[in-house]
Amino acid sequence: MIEFDEPRRRPPYETMVPLINVVFLLLIFFLLAGTMEPSEPVKVALPSGQIDDKNSRLPATLYLEKDGFVWLGKNMVPPELSGLMVKGFMKEEGTDRIAIKADQDAPADALLTLMEGLRKAGVKEVTLQTESAR
Amino acid sequence: MFEEPIRRRGLFSLTPLIDVVFQLLIFFMLTTTFMHTQLLTVTTPAASEGGLPQDANVVEIWLMADGSTRVAEKPVTADGLGAAVKAALGGRMDLTVSIFAEKGSRTQAFVAAVEAARLAGVKNVATAKVDKFKP
Numbered sequence A: 001m002i003e004f005d006e007p008r009r010r011p012p013y014e015t016m017v018p019l020i021n022v023v024f025l026l027l028i029f030f031l032l033a034g035t036m037e038p039s040e041p042v043k044v045a046l047p048s049g050q051i052d053d054k055n056s057r058l059p060a061t062l063y064l065e066k067d068g069f070v071w072l073g074k075n076m077v078p079p080e081l082s083g084l085m086v087k088g089f090m091k092e093e094g095t096d097r098i099a100i101k102a103d104q105d106a107p108a109d110a111l112l113t114l115m116e117g118l119r120k121a122g123v124k125e126v127t128l129q130t131e132s133a134r
Numbered sequence B: 001m002f003e004e005p006i007r008r009r010g011l012f013s014l015t016p017l018i019d020v021v022f023q024l025l026i027f028f029m030l031t032t033t034f035m036h037t038q039l040l041t042v043t044t045p046a047a048s049e050g051g052l053p054q055d056a057n058v059v060e061i062w063l064m065a066d067g068s069t070r071v072a073e074k075p076v077t078a079d080g081l082g083a084a085v086k087a088a089l090g091g092r093m094d095l096t097v098s099i100f101a102e103k104g105s106r107t108q109a110f111v112a113a114v115e116a117a118r119l120a121g122v123k124n125v126a127t128a129k130v131d132k133f134k135p
Helices: A016-033 A079-093 A108-120 B015-031 B081-089 B107-119
Strands: A060-064 A070-072 A075-077 A098-102 A125-132 B037-043 B058-063 B069-071 B074-076 B096-102 B124-130
Touching: A016 B015, A060 A079, A060 A108, A070 A079, A075 A079, A079 A108, A098 A108, A108 B096, A108 B107, A108 B124, A125 B107, B037 B107, B037 B124, B058 B081, B058 B107, B069 B081, B069 B107, B074 B081, B081 B107, B096 B107, B107 B124
Parallel strands: A060 A098, A098 A125, B058 B096, B096 B124
Antiparallel strands: A060 A070, A070 A075, A125 B037, B058 B069, B069 B074
């Protein structure tokens, strides 16, 4: 009678090793390449720009929506009133630096109204967040 | 006689490790962002238009409601803005660039105007909003 060789049994974990390799690689990629940001109250499409004034001090961030409304934390206010509310917001956030994330299609007069309000609240300079155009 | 000792498997179980690594992977995939944001510092404007310098040492950039831009009252394209600001300054960095945003102009145009002035080398950039372009 012809005898066939019995197929060799593979150890059960051998096939998992390439999978683990790839998953680790992906994990390390996301760890190194990405940055973590706090969740945003609204989605804004940032304007594109070239200049980057680096600043390490953490700002309190205001959001200016496409329709001209301003978000301070979780509160939405019209730009005319934002100056009055921003002082309390800055105290809450523990900073005197303000960054504005304005939508690229937001009305410029709403942005300027907001900045005038900030001037009244004692903020001399603000930083606008832009997206790298390069 | 004696029972043979139970043979331990050569590898310990990898399943919990894979579970944890997958969890971490999914967490980082969902929370990371790859967008590179920049900061543009702008001086906040005084509340009224009267606060702006109105003398001859000013180069005016007008952001019109229709999306166009004017430098020293002449219409310019988005690409020609930087060159037009430089030409209007004529090498004098002590001048002030005033940016007037007409009602209806957009933030992108405002950012482009501020950057054009900054890239031209000007220190003083003033901003104001106006209802209508007044030549």
